[in-house]
Amino acid sequence: GGAGAAFAPEQLHALVMLFLQAHATGYLISGVFFGLCCLVLGYLLFRGHVVPRWIAVGIVAAGFAYLLDCTANFLFPDLTTYTELLMLVNAVAGELSLCVYLLVKGVRA
Template sequence: MKTNARTAGVLYLIIILTGLFSEMFVRSTIIVSGDATATAGNILSNSFLFRIGFLSDLIMVMSDVGVALLLYLVLKPVNQGLSMLAAFFRLAQATVLGINLLNYFMPILLLSAGNQFSTFSPDQINELTLLFLNAHSYGYLISGVFFGISCVILGHLIYKAEYFPKWLGVLVLAAGISYLIDCLVNFLFPELASTSEILVVTVAVVSELSLCLFLLIKGVKDN
């Protein structure tokens, strides 16, 4: 069990690092909100960085699959059914993220197609590029619903487990709720999205980092 927990911690750290890299060092520097021409220009001038962002996200998704299995094994003694359910929801999140990477990569295909899309004007190609990137951001929100439910179940299991501190279970459960709130706000009340994003940053990031560090440093005792 200790090996599974430590391995989950390593994969969780990979998820955090690759996710932050893709978001903060790739998308936030290349995508210009509402400006299709500037965004397309940034992609063309930083195409290798953009591709590295794609690879980083792909590594993140594959690591998430591993974490789903390992956390299932770690928490199975608490409640096998709920542990499996949490793993299934996390795998559903990884599936959505994996498919959503098509939206991320489409701008590269569009902008490097040459005469393949000659019926489209450059401005139309740029607009399509931004459309796919916007779709990618909403794909993340859809995956967040599955992840939020997984975290709620996971938080409950961690709280019940004797080999985890109860405060960690509360944090993970709160993170799940914050993800769900952020997703619902973005879809139903987009004008409040900036507020819900603050909630995710302050609660979910602290929670996931705490879980990652606990698994890496403290681990759990073998049965």
């Protein structure tokens, strides 16, 4: 029963792979927008003096790392192992430091 009965098993497997690849591509595209968001957030934090500047710079670095990783996944798929590591290191350093700072110290008034 159901819509899956209209397809042969090979066709179902091909459709599943197509949708998985579409999801992966969509996820990478969303990473571009998240990287841009990190760049804007880092800039605003840097200009606003609400957190230490090194945290704002870390957020900007994370934004560039997200953009680099997403771009490399599309243009240079063989380098994704390195760009993912670079992205993870920058993202954890920048975003985690912002999170811990806000939890411990809060925003400067």
